[in-house]
Amino acid sequence: MADGANTELVNSVKDDRHDIKHAIASISKGERYLNRELSWLQFNIRVLEEAQNNRHPLLERLRFLSISGDNLDEFYMVRVAGLRGQLALGVDVVSSDGLTPAMQLEKINVLAEKLLEKQQEVWALLNVEMRKAGMSVLEANELDETEQVWVKDYFFDNIMPLLTPIAVDPAHPFPFIPNLGFTIALSLKRQSDGEPMVALLPVPSHLKRFIRLPSTSSIRFISIERMIALFFDQLFPGYKIKGSGVFRVVRDSDIEIEEEAEDLVRVFESALKRRKRGRVIRLKVDADMPKHLRKIIVSRLNATDDVVVMVDGILGINETNQLIVDDNPDLIFKPYNPRYPERVKDFNGDIFKSIAAKDFVVHHPYESFEVVHLFLRQAARDPDVVAIKQTLYRAGSQSMIIGALIEAAEAGKSVTAVVELKARFDEEQNIKWARDLERAGVHVVFGSIELKTHGKVSMIVRRENGKLKSYMHFGTGNYHPITARIYTDLSFFTADQALARDANKMFNYLTGYVEPIGLEKLVLSPFDLRRHLVGLIEREIEFARDGKPAAIWVKLNSLLDSKIIDKLYEASQNGVQIDLIIRGICTLRPGLKGLSENIRVHSVIGRFLEHARICCFGNGHKLPSRHAKVYISSADWMPRNFNRRVETLVPIENPTVHDQIMGQVMAANLKDNCQTWLMDSDGNFSKREPAESDDLFSVHDYFMNNSSLSGRGSAGDGVQVAPVMAYGLDE
Template identity: 60%
Template sequence: MAEADPIASLSPAGERYFNRELSWLAFNQRVLEEAMNRAHPLLERLRFLSISGANLDEFFSVRVAGLKGQQLQDVDLRSADGLTPAQQLGAITETTASLMRAQQKVWGALHGELVQVGIEVIGPSAEMDVGCAGWLREHFLTQIFPILTPQALDPAHPFPFIPNQGLSIVFDLERLSDKQPIRELVMIPSSLARFVRIPGEPMRYMALEAVIRRFSADLFPGYRVRNSGVFRIIRDSDIEIEEEAEDLVRYFRSAIKRRRRGRVIRMEIEERIPEPVEEMLQDMLQGHEAIVVEVEGFIGIGDLSGIVDADRPDLKFEPYAPRFPERIREYGGDCFAAIRAKDIVVHHPYEAFDVVISFLKQAASDPDVVAIKQTLYRAGKQSAIIRALIDAAEAGKSVTAVVELKARFDEEQNLMWADALERAGVQVVYGFIDWKTHAKVSMVVRREGDQFRSYCHFGTGNYHPITARIYTDLSFFTADPAYSRDAAALFNYITGYVEPQRLEKLVMSPRDLRDTLCACIDAEIDHVRAGRPGTIWAKMNSLVDPAIIEKLYAASNAGVQIDLIVRGICCLRPGVPGMSENIRVKSVVGRFLEHSRITVFGNGKALPNNGAKVYISSADWMPRNFDRRVEFLAPVENPTVHDQILDQVMVANLIDTEQSWVLDRDGHYTRLEPGDRPFNLHRYFMTNPSLSGRGAAQEHGAVPTLRLRGRA
């Protein structure tokens, strides 16, 4: 039974809260653990390892960068668990050092297993036959050498700028003609793939830095290589918004450029790097106060994803083709007719994201559609959603797109989409300066007879076709006029700052989402006091907000039974007598990334029950989602959709035993044992249809009923 590192805090306030940053690191440890999970195919295990590396890079470039900035500016802003920035940085440095050592250990194990199945990652001095050696040298001379630009490091050549995640090699050389030493820097361009595949069998890969080292004589003719060392840097990549930014688009164009030159936060160097070279690199970082890590093994674990792409389907998950909802097929593919007949929820990635694209494509081509309104947080590089909006505008429809420029690391892509949309005649709105528009909402207004009807889509995930294949999310479609009026009010709030006076169905942040959740929790407390069961189930990515956590503690003390499925960060301490003894927390990490946000209140009965209050949302329970983002919380009232989300999605998450971790009061995550009746929620949804998507087919083939185990 695997056990992840604890996330306990170092201060008295930590008795009530886990530290946010250490909790995130514990999540990344769980991701890394999947790389050693033999239930997964070998290349999928390698994928988990690479994800843990990429995750850690982003953590340093954003979260650690923020703490470092506070420390350098003497900002004594303590975390909810009472730690100063310096204390948090100390704990992070210690924990990440252990995590990075574990990554190298896992890579060593996977490397050996890959060799056994015919995939090798070889070093610069590896032996190969004449044909392969000749091919590799020719590849270097024609495909790599022309792109490299060695730079001498001496008083006449100041140390050059190295971009974020830049990988470089320092060479200590000796000129053969006069034995004079010289030091050269070779920055490896990000445009080059990290690995070179050598033709033939077995599959052999050589890392780019190893190829360069192998042919250093071609790169430096007339010199002898005395030593060389690889290093890599991570820079501050966050963008801070200036309240007085008059032109948000112009500000972000310049901010993206500034991001590339952010402060160095971490530098990874080869453990065997020569001491003089290490001293030189340390001098280069003066003023940055970067965290320097010596790596024994492969630098840049995230780049191992390049090997995952190997053409070995036998070492990957079996391909999965998402289902298209039968309900919509029954109406000849007419999304509007299907939605008009009854609300529907689509469960991604088990059901195709194509239904969302079809909804908008149909709106673009339908002559009776007069208007489309759409939020865009992340849409991807090749977006059919954007194409549909452009087609609709070019067809003369009124199209409004709320493009969020503050979607981290997608700012540049979103600026490009905004330009393309505006050229097509779309009214592009950038929302609020201080708040991110994180709500995922689409609204289509259609003329039907002598009146208009609106069709709405509310999503827990992004309008992104790639992530929709690996993230589990819910797409809720409805033609209910009350939802439509609320969606219109939400768009008017974003585009014209017209705050809704009254909403019939939706709850919004930063308006009243936190207060509404607290009121619902209070209602469960009242049920217990009246002698009825009080129960709460909630599923989210992160639980950080202290006010919500305190309200959950109060509910636990009152006797409310609370089950939380928190994939990533959880600052709540479960199972503490007198504080949270009635709260249980689990995390699910597996083939798909659990991303949907669902909240269920028992409403005076044990869960699940038909009268339970079920909500879906775009928001996690974090201060930023409640206070600095435009989010929605939507009630689900249609009986079939209600049953699907409650009796299928939530129950499956609660009874999963094959990819679940349980959090204890001390901050340890322990992997559940599958037991005599193992259950894998991802496998269940891949092999069983959803309730609301079945339509009339539901009558001919029932969906298997899930039952809670060990609960009333």
């Protein structure tokens, strides 16, 4: 009887789960998922909103405006270019939310136009505030006599020799305008016979867009187009100016790689040249430009009407970052100097002894990236180190990492570097690094064409007491010293030999296509990362169905994998409490009754760019809890990260590191009420406002003023630093 009852109960549970899955599958894609591209534009709207956040200093608000311009350019160069390419080829691929390329482009243009209008409104607002603060971007008629003399000398000494007026007629074909090229177009009339002429003045990209004028009493700039316009008569003597305007070209900058390419370096060098000559994806034209002149430009650039954008304001909004000066410290963020982990100091700077004593995490940018440099620099100079294995995705133009690898190879150590050539917009720099490394004797591997190596792993093999011991660094961010000062990321240092064995299998796969079988702890894509995450979500579903606490916390840059999203919907319907901290794209719809009412989506936008990927699973307990399963990762939850990239998911087992990542980093992000946006089921965001009884809490301010747990060392003994947030740990 009991066995029959148990069987009936099991079947009932199975039926319930089947019903939930069936209910989810029956909902149309458009109702289940948001559009990826529109979600990205919503993210950029949040960035732009920070330009109006009065909690930020004035010039930092200007920086957010500039970033929104850069973001939008890249979005068109890559994402919109891809959709236009599909449209041109007649490829009717439907997005996860059920839209064709044409439908997506129509919606994108509507939202992007609103974003452009908002950018100009914000620029006008900031312009007024800057003038009140003693900073001005001048019109030509605002120059005083002294400035007029200075501008004239500056123009003839520094600009005139670099300008090349180009007539547009049958004898002078329309010139090639490069990607992001900024050009002045003029309609002229020859004074001698009244003959009309159209001419172009391409502005060299290395010239500053805004030129600072000499002034001791205030900060005054003039834009280069305004300065050049003052001297049209010198550039076109004998002609009368009938009209003029500026335009800016955005070209297709995505790269397609031939599947059968044998020499990746040669292929990428060729592709980079093609990128510079890509088709016009967006043509921004000054609204004051005469109509007939605009028609000529559109025609000669082979641009279609739907890529033309009339701008009533300033073109190239991203270049306003040139106006950010440090003359007035009150107008920028107070400089922040990252802390150096005390644990490393305890061992007199010996990074290997520090790691051998205990795993620890360095929390960038609050803690110094110099620790990562030390890890490789000490390895290069340590006679007991015999091998170094390193992945390189983005390393920057002045990388100490590259220098350390070269030094190690020249010292006779075995050094392997997996250099990813497909790091978008860093391909050229990575080709240079690859050649420098090869010349030094480093074994350079480019991976495969099908997969992008996105995992951030460094492995040092050291001979100790007659045996080999490995020391590992797993990162959520790139080995890039500049971004490490503005991106929030985690650097995990460990001497866990099981993780080391797994990492070595990963490197063997990257260098020799040897599939990593029998991994002990590390989870890798493209093999089983998605499956493993689905399994962890299913465990939380089982806890919920058994009446136990069930919770998931996830922090990512982007979430848009439909299989994972459907599993999160299933978890929500079973009562699992889910908090997602998604900085950028999120195609999941939170808060829908009967589907996702137990899912909340937060987005933190502020001084630093949230970049770390973290996931916590309650494991039968409320979060935060020392019983939870905690992981850091290099991967966002996107199809490309699961299917076409080599990514890592690293379990965190050390108790102090576990508490730091979950009870500090994740809890602080969830507690923030100064920089957090909350998402509704339509994909719109509203700023999280603190309740009247709540104190203001900024996650960025908190970590700038509190030490982390795992890097403390003896100097932190007996001092309660960076306590777990108000949630409290569930023992």
